[in-house]
Amino acid sequence: MRAYEIVAGSDGLEGLRRCDRPEPTAAAGQVLVRLRAASLNFRDLLIARGKYGGAPVKQAVVPLSDGAGEVVAVGTGVARFRVGDRIAGTFFRDWIAGPAPSGARVALGAPPADGVLAEYAVFGEQNAVLIPAQLSFEAAATLPCAALTAWHALMTIGGVQPGQTVLVLGTGGVSIFALQFARLAGARVLVTSSNDDKLARALALGAAAAVNYRATPDWQHEVLRLTGGYGVDHIVEVGGAGTLGRSIQAIAIGGRIYLIGVLTGVASDVGPHGLMTKYASIHGVYVGSRSMFENMNSAIEVNAMQPVIDRVFEFDQALEAYRHLERRAHFGKIVIRI
């Protein structure tokens, strides 16, 4: 089958190579999926650059965690799916429901688990979900990591309520899903971006206010002004070291900061004490369980929600798709058709 792999020791996008691999077969309890689309996450850049987990991959791996396709064969004993079902694999293997399993978790697209930038993949039947009926494969391929992370933060942990305020940082995959879910919950959404055109698109999607963090580096003051000095109830914190201190200043009394991303790095001298007098908290979020994914898909289906796709690349253009992500020119998700 046609596939891509990140070669062992890769420390840049040159490590992404086309390859031919044997078509996998479904063993007992597994389904064989003809993948139709995959989407990129910031994590995939880190893996190719040899920066994920602090070291290059030690063995070649098919990249990308997020993909959707149709079941073309099932192994013996499979009860959850039939041939023809439209499914997506879960980011983590074997986190079905409840708290995350302790210890190392295996996730698609990094050793030891091959990902979905290939014509076929096998998933354990417990590690896949039906995709929302109204979504194309391209749209459904955006869900397993970015959407689920935003859902887990705002809906599973945060329980966002109508009338609350949600701040999303930037206009990448996680943040735009967070904007969409917060709106479904009836919240008022504030968004930051480095780009005024992207801010205009966020406003068109339903954001109530937009702040350019390049033009206004101290954006936390503007957020406080926009909320009458009260601050925001929920912050989808994808910035990391460079934004956390400002997020702590912008959070409301009793508010929650969801620590999700490291776009500006991890090393920081920001102290957490600003949370104390506000009774606020920081909550770590790392994707989510299959059960959360199923709940999210129900909400997407009932609300006829459509993920925001910036651009769809063809399979032969995978490297261009990575470069597009690297340039941060996108708004929402980048997809590769397979």
Ligand SMILES: NC(=O)c1ccc[n+]([C@@H]2O[C@H](COP(=O)([O-])OP(=O)(O)OC[C@H]3O[C@@H](n4cnc5c(N)ncnc54)[C@H](OP(=O)(O)O)[C@@H]3O)[C@@H](O)[C@H]2O)c1
């Ligand atoms: N914990 C988890 O489970 C989890 C899951 C998914 C992602 N993540 C992490 O979350 C982060 C975002 O991932 P993604 O896939 O959504 O990335 P993405 O689609 O590549 O989004 C990148 C966008 O973030 C914005 N950004 C960059 N620096 C910023 C800053 N200093 N302040 C505010 N916004 C900034 C930019 O938006 P503008 O162009 O609008 O400025 C940029 O386009 C990454 O660090 C990723 O590793 C974590």
